[in-house]
Amino acid sequence: QVQLQESGPGLVKPSQTLSLTCTVSGGSISSGSYYWSWIRQPAGKGLEWIGRIYTSGSTNYNPSLKSRVTISVDTSKNQFSLKLSSVTAADTAVYYCARDYPPLAWFDPWGQGTLVTVSS
Amino acid sequence: NFMLTQPHSVSESPGKTVTISCTRSSGSIASNYVQWYQQRPGSSPTTVIYEDNQRPSGVPDRFSGSIDSSSNSASLTISGLKTEDEADYYCQSYDSSNQRVFGGGTKLTVL
Numbered sequence: 001q002v003q004l005q006e007s008g009p010g011l012v013k014p015s016q017t018l019s020l021t022c023t024v025s026g027g028s029i030s031s032g033s034y035y036w037s038w039i040r041q042p043a044g045k046g047l048e049w050i051g052r053i054y055t056s057g058s059t060n061y062n063p064s065l066k067s068r069v070t071i072s073v074d075t076s077k078n079q080f081s082l083k084l085s086s087v088t089a090a091d092t093a094v095y096y097c098a099r100d101y102p103p104l105a106w107f108d109p110w111g112q113g114t115l116v117t118v119s120s
Numbered sequence: 121n122f123m124l125t126q127p128h129s130v131s132e133s134p135g136k137t138v139t140i141s142c143t144r145s146s147g148s149i150a151s152n153y154v155q156w157y158q159q160r161p162g163s164s165p166t167t168v169i170y171e172d173n174q175r176p177s178g179v180p181d182r183f184s185g186s187i188d189s190s191s192n193s194a195s196l197t198i199s200g201l202k203t204e205d206e207a208d209y210y211c212q213s214y215d216s217s218n219q220r221v222f223g224g225g226t227k228l229t230v231l
Contacts, residue, residue, distance in 0.1 A: 037220070047157075047165065047210055049220040060218045063121065096164060104153045104171050105214035110164040 002027040004097050004111035012091075012118050018084040022097030022111060029078045030055045035100035037107060038071060038082045040093040048093075052100050053080055087118045122146045124211050124223035131229035136201050140226045142211030143193040150187055152213045154194040159208045159225075168209070169196060198228075206230045 008020035022036070029036065037052040051061035053071045061069050065084070073080040084091060094115050098107040123145040132138040142154065154172050157165035167176050169185035172194065182199045194213075198205055211223040 039222075046225040047212075047222040049222065052218075052220070062219065100220070104155070105212070105218075105220055106153070106155050106167070106170045107157075107165075107212070107220075108167050108170070108176070110166070113164055 002099060002109060004099065004109060006095060006097050006111045006114040008114060008116070010115055010117060012087055012116060013120050014088055014118055015086055018082070018087050018091060018116055018118070020082045020095055020097075020114065020116070022080050022082075024078045024080075024099075028075075029073065029080065030075050033102060035060075035102055036073065036080045037098050037100040039096045039098055039107065039110075040091075041096070041113075042090075042093040050082065050084075050095075089118050092116065092118045121219055122215060122221060124213060124221055126209075126211060126223040126226045128224070129227040129229065131231055132201055134201050134203060134230055137197060137199040138201060138228065139198075140196045140209055140211075140228070141193050142195070142223050143191065144213065147215060148189065149192045149194055149213075150189045152215060154185065154187065155212045156183075156185055156194075156196045157210045157212065158205075159210065161207075165210060201230050203230050 003025045005023045012018045035052040038050040053059045068085045070083040094113040096113045098110040125143045156169040158168045159165040168183045173185040184197045208225045210225045214220045
């Protein structure tokens with residue numbers, strides 16, 4: 001079955017850009033009508049949806065983060081990526097990637113998550 | 121955007137039944153499907169209910185979901201509580217502009 005795995009630097013300096021990649025295995029990122037989402041969770045807090053992308057490149061972003069977020073897809077590598085600019089300590093969180101099934105807006109499966117700390 | 125409001129925490133004894141509510145602030149709860157996720161410490165969320173009341177394979181039938189239009193809320197009910205059910209539970213839905221929203225999460229303690 002489809003599995004997702006996040007990767008990227010675990011430490012980012014304030015004001016810099018956070019960059020993460022999600023690799024999809026066990027199936028093609030282009031198959032089906034799925035979108036691919038990023039979700040984050042600060043320590044001890046709840047889940048926050050960041051945004052999603054379709055393999056055509058069509059995106060939707062959380063309005064609260066839209067000015068700083070870019071999500072892209074590389075179908076040749078079966079990957080999609082997140083860039084979050086001008087980060088602050090408030091962006092410190094576990095970042096998850098997940099498959100987004102549009103008719104239901106259902107996130108399944110999820111990656112294992114990767115902790116990104118923003119600190120100098 | 122709308123919000124989904126959940127109780128911060130609930131607790132119940134093993135063998136009992138507990139219900140976690142999720143109230144939508146604007147827009148009809150019945151207009152957009154609701155999902156429920158279970159998250160144990162140190163793990164990724166997993167689905168216990170999707171499409172308001174459907175259980176993925178492998179999720180026991182002790183878990184059920186429902187929608188109440190009169191209170192504009194969704195509910196997750198867990199019957200025959202087991203200690204292994206102790207976790208954080210999140211509801212999630214969306215709106216017509218394709219914004220996905222999570223509830224704040226409910227910590228379930230089985231004591």
